[in-house]
Amino acid sequence: MSIPTYIRPIVLGFLLWPSLLLAQSKERVLPDSLTLEQCIEYAISNKPDVKQARIDEAIGERDIKASLSDWLPQVSARYTLLHNIKQQTTVFGDNVVTIGTKHNSNILFEANQTLYSNDVLLASRSAKYNRLQLDQNTQDVKINAVVDVSKAFFDILLTQEQLRIYDENIAREEKQYKDAFARFESGLVDKTDYQRASITLANSRSQRRGTEESLKAKYTYLKELMGFPANAKLQLVFNNALMQQQIQIDTTQQVAYANRVEYQQLEAQQHVLKLNTNYYRYGFLPTVNAFINYSPVYFNNNFSDLYNTAYPTSTVGLQASIPIFQGTRRIQNLKRAQLLEERLVISMEDTRNRINTEYQTALANYKSDLVEWETQRENAKLAEEVYDVIKLQYDEGVKAYVDLIVAETSLRAAQLIYYNALYRVLASKLDLQRALGTIEVQ
Incomplete structure (x- = not known):
């Protein structure tokens, strides 16, 4: 039976409606404005390394179930x-x-x-620790994703603040150039003032252009870390005041090796090796x-x-x-398993030392960067006050134009150094949190 002509558009609409809904849902899933927390959440869901770690978990689970199926x-x-x-x-x-x-x-x-069966019994006893190792590997990848995405996020914010500083300087320098040129035409000063203003303005525009180009590359890098589509638009949202409030961290915390996922992986591996040793020890059983x-x-x-x-x-x-004689194979395997346990004990001691070194280094860097940030914050305020005074004196004819250029250069340098110090203290805080094993992931 054929469908009447006036019914066909309605039927076609019903057939296409699920596809349209799916397409719209995919578009809504892709945000274009993200906070730091949302960037991290997106990376944990979409970063290729995290996806591969989850697939590795699924593969490992299949391997475990395949080994346990021998009981059936x-x-x-x-x-x-x-x-x-x-x-x-x-x-x-x-x-x-x-x-x-x-x-x-x-x-x-x-x-x-x-x-x-000694083989199947080993598979049963080690299944718990094999699953734990797979989960720990995924946690390790997620922690690295949190740190990398956060640092890339802060780097972009730093670059955006640099652009804002350049924009403010360029606006001031354009006005200074016009004022200097007007004074030259009025015969109040010679042409060197507006020539210096022209050079300073050109340099600022060039530096801004270079910073703007670097910002594009940093956005591309952040998208790569997040697993974000390269051609999609990404806009970051942040609260500068809130971010500065979160700089502080309790520096009296002591490093706990058990909090580090790398050490947890070694502990799980130690359990597996002990089970493996017992496997060879009781290999004579039928x-x-x-x-x-x-x-x-x-x-x-x-x-x-x-x-x-x-x-x-x-x-x-x-x-x-019943294995009666295997040419000392079981004994040799037992000795080898015991040596592997001894080797792991040394590796765990070395890891504890490495973690302690990472903690001490991260703590020292954080304290140093925190003092530097506080110092540069005060310097930026002082440089702004000095510039305001010099600008007022220049407008009144008390100071020469070269003094104004020096004050403005010092102000811009102080502002850029301050934001560089802010980025470093945020990055060193992340390193300290990773050393302490306190970075939380979903």
Whole structure:
């Protein structure tokens, strides 16, 4: 039955509606204005390294389940079809007798249940720690994502503040250039004042242009860290005052090795190695299986009549396999496993020392950067006050134009140094938090 013409647009709309909704939902998922917390959240959901870590977890979980599946009954079937080209013969007295038939076939159904196995027992006991190691690896990747994205975010904010400072300076310098040129035309000063103003203005515009170009590259880098589409627009939102309020951190905290995910990974690995050592220690124990099978057998000299009659057999039993002598393989593997445990103990001690060094270094850098930031904040305020005074004196004809240029250059340098110090203290705070193992991830 054909659909009436006036109904077809309605039917087409219903068919396309789910696709339209899906397309709109995908567009809404991609924000163009993000805070630092939202950038981190987006990175943890979309960064390729984090996605790969999650896939590694899924792969590891499949490996664990595959190993544990040996505890379940193993059922198999086997089919055999034979054609005896030359049948076996034997001698009974003086007679030579042909044995068997030309065609043989059988189907074997067998179920096997493991009752005890050192291999499967190791898989069961180590599954918990294998899962823990997979989760810890993902946590490590997330922590690195938090630190990297945060530093890239702060770097962009620093560059934006530099652009704002350049814009303010350029606005002042343009006015100074016009004022100096007007004074030159009025005969109040010679042309060197407005020439100096022109040079200063050109340099500021050039520096701003270079900073603006670097900002594009920094946005691209942040998008890469976040897993954000390269061609999509990204705008950052931040509260400068709130960010400065969050600079402080408790520097009396003591480093706790157990808080570091790297040390947690070594502890989980230590459990696995102990289980592995026990595996070789008790390797002399037998592997015990229970089994049952059923096999219908067919034989006939005529292939067409082969499956007319079945001669079934069935068995149920218990099987134990005991390793008696393996050429000292078990002993050598046991010694090797014990050496691996000793090696890991040394590695854990080295990791504790490394963590302590990272903590002391991060703490020293943070304290130094914090003092530098506080100092440069006061210097920026003083430089602004000095510039205001020099500008007023220049307008009144008390100071020369070169003094105004020096004051303005000092102001711009003090402001740029202040924001560089702000970025460094924020970055060193992140390093200190990572050294303490206090960075929280979802």
